Each structure stands twice: as structure tokens, then as C-alpha cells.
Amino acid sequence: MSERVGLWLIGARGGVATVASIGLLSLQQKRVNESGLVTALPLFAEADLVDWSQIVIGGHEIRDTTLVEQAVNFQQTSRAFAPNLVEEIKEDLAEIDQRVVPGILHRCGVTIDQLAESKIQSDHRTVDEKLGQIKQDLLNFKQENELARVVVINVSSTEPPADASQLPDTWEAAASRLEEFPISSLYSIAALQTGCGYVNFTPSLGSNAPAICQLAEQQGLPHSGSDGKTGETLIKSALAPAFAMRNLEVLSWVGHNIFGNMDGLVLDNPENKKTKVDSKDRLLGEILGYDPQTHISIEYIKSLGDWKTAWDHIHFQGFLGTPMVMQFTWQGCDSILASPLVLDLMRLTERAMRAKQAGVMSSLACFFKSPMAVQENNFVHQFSMLERWVKDISV
Ligand SMILES: NC(=O)c1ccc[n+]([C@@H]2O[C@H](COP(=O)([O-])OP(=O)(O)OC[C@H]3O[C@@H](n4cnc5c(N)ncnc54)[C@H](O)[C@@H]3O)[C@@H](O)[C@H]2O)c1
Secondary structure (H helix, E strand, O other), rough: OOOOOEEEOOOOOOOHHHHHHHHHHHHHHOOOOOOOHHHHHHHOOOOOOOOHHEEEEEEEEOOOOOOHHHHHHHHHHHHHOOOOOOHHHHHHHHHHHHOOOOOOOOOOOOOOHHHOOOOHHHHOOOOHHHHHHHHHHHHHHHHHHHOOOEEEOOOOOOOOOOOHHHHHHHHHHHHHHHHHOOOOHHHHHHHHOOOEEEEEEEOOOOOOOOHHHHHHHHHHHHEEEEOOOOHHHHHHHHHHHHHHHHOOOEEEEEEEEEEEEHHHHHHHHHHHHHHHHHHOOHHHHHHHHHOOEEEEEEOOOOOOOOOEEEEEEEEOOOOHHEEEEEEEEEEEHHHHHHHHOOOOOOOHHHHHHOOOOHHHHHHHHHEOOOOOOOOOOOHHHHHHHHHHHHHHOOO
């Protein structure tokens, strides 16, 4: 395929987006191999996925900073890749930065509002005007860069919980009540209305509302979410089925998470944290078929930067009622785990667009902590769903 395609990142100068940009440039310039990328597995060899060289990045961002500044800062605080890498690609990063435009705030809570530069904080346009602006930004990106298709991926800060049951459940009703949707949903609406595929890598509402699902069907476009499954929850969704299959009763599962990046700072607000904890907590009961006592903590520890430590304590009971314990410690660099999945999701969504697939991509469940429209949380079963999709789509 020789067409160029766009990857539009909402939160374009955040940790995950910055490393996705560094990663894409490194792949395009053949500086790195493809480890960490799911779509580089032999399974995808015949799937006709877009080549790295054809992808162009742009995005929305609310903070007054630059991609190079964020990349240098990331390297200095988290030391996750070779020290000279940022220096070597800084002009290419600056070029991507020119395609990043001011983001929009709407119902995303005070912690996120405070991150934004003052001009964005004092944007008092109506919700229709804000939606119109996002759509115009996407159309400009597509036109100026001569892109055949665009996939919009939400990697912006986690919003406080939004109660989807209070929102209108048909697109017809929602269209006149847009004011009630948070900004993550407005971005998804703009994406779908301008012919883009959409992925929600965050636990924010995004397109996960019945009215927006209906819009995606009407527009004939694929979308997916929610909340990338990158670390502790990935291990949980692979490990919990083993307890279930051996009929070892899980009595309690406690997970403590500590990390120090900006995502952690936003999640330090109890409102924003609730969205994340709910997303991390829901899968256990669904995998086991009963609800053991669970506890999840997420604490912001600045000195750790992007390095997250999760300590999980699993108390379980075996034959003769004998209690036993399993503990694991996960130490992962958050953005290094997340950014290849963002690139994978872009390629898979773009492929679905070419195949004219519409609606929720349940085949992508293995990428998410809270997969939309899917009850299956067992990682191995979820991966089989992806395998089936790839085999169907392969040429
Ligand atoms: N392993 C992971 O890193 C991981 C896994 C799953 C989900 N996530 C989710 O992905 C998201 C990004 O994570 P991160 O570590 O990059 O966070 P981050 O805080 O470094 O980046 C978020 C970026 O979004 C920007 N932003 C906030 N509101 C915006 C808006 N309305 N419009 C445009 N930009 C906006 C912020 O200024 C910031 O640059 C978070 O919601 C996080 O919970 C991350």
C-alpha cells in the first residue's frame, strides 16, 4: 500500500504520545527492532498492515511545551532509552510538533483544566463551536498531508468518571445535548463525523456511550477502547484464569501501584483516580465467576518518574481449605509498554477502515483493561479473538 495515513494523538505531548512519536521515527529510520510491537508478530505477516514509513503523526495538546522538551525531560527523569536518541531525532520530532494544534477543554475536571495553557483555559466558545474546531483541525491534517485515512487515538489525561446512563442513548437525542458529554467524547464524535477511525487508550468515556456507538455504525467506521492493558492488569488477566482453571479459590487480591509521571499526578486527584481504579478492578470477578475481596491503590511517587512498580498479593485457598499466597512485583516503564500498543492499534484500526468494518472492534479486546462490548477478560481467549480477525482479514 503506497498511500499515506494519519495518526492523530489527543494528548500529543504526553508521555505515551511522546514515546509513540520517538518510536515511530525510530522505526521509520530503522534505528530499532520491532520488539514490543504485537503487529510485528509472524501472525500479521499477511494482514497487509500499513508500513511504518507511510504513517504521519499530528495531534491536539493543551500544555504549553514542545515534543523535544518532553522527550528530553522523559529521557532525563526516566532514562528509558539511549541518551543520544533524542538528540539524533530532535529535528524530526520538531516537525511532528508543527502538526500539533491547541486542544480543547470541556467537562474534564479541575486537575486537567489546570494543566492547560491560559489561552485554552479561557476559551469560552460554545460546545458546537468547540466540536466544529476539532473537526476542522482533523480535516486540515488530512488535507494538508494528503492522507488517505486518519485514526484518532485518545492518549490524554484520565477524566473524572462520567455516568453514561445519564447521557442520551441515541445519536438523534445526543446531537442536541452535546453539552453533557466530556471532552473525550467530543473528540470521538469529531473523529467519527470527519471519517476517522477512533481508539480510546484511556479509561475516560470517549466513544463508550450508546449514542456514539450508534454514530460509529451510521458513519461506517471502526472504534475501540477502553484503557490500554499494559502492565499489572495484563498480568492479572493472564494469571487469574490459571486460578479459575485449577479451582483454586481466590480469597483476596490486593494490588498496590506506585509511579511518578504526569499521569500519576493527574490520578492523584481522587476523582480522576476513581475512573482508573474502576477500570483496573472490574475484570477479576468476570474471570473467576465470583467476587473476591479486592483492593487497588495508585500512589504518585515523584522520584519514580515513568517507572511503575506494582506489587500484587493474592491470597487463595486450595484442597482441604489450605490457604496459600502468591505475590508478584511488576516493574515496567509505563510509556515504553504503552506506546507500541498505540502504534499497533493505529495499524489495526486503519486496516479495518480499508476493509469497511464498522462499529466496536471487539477483536481488539486483548489491548484493553475494559474492552468495549466484550465480557471476555481472559487474556489468552482475547488473543484468540484477535487471531481469528487477522486470519479473516489476511490476504
Ligand atoms: N502504560 C500507560 O502509560 C498507560 C496504560 C493505559 C492507559 N494509559 C492512559 O493513557 C493516557 C496517557 O498517559 P500518559 O502517561 O501519556 O499521561 P500524560 O499525563 O503524560 O499525558 C497526557 C497528555 O494529555 C494532555 N491533555 C489533557 N487533556 C487534554 C485535552 N483535553 N486535549 C488535548 N490534550 C490533553 C496533557 O496535557 C498531557 O500532555 C492516560 O489517560 C493514561 O491513564 C496509559
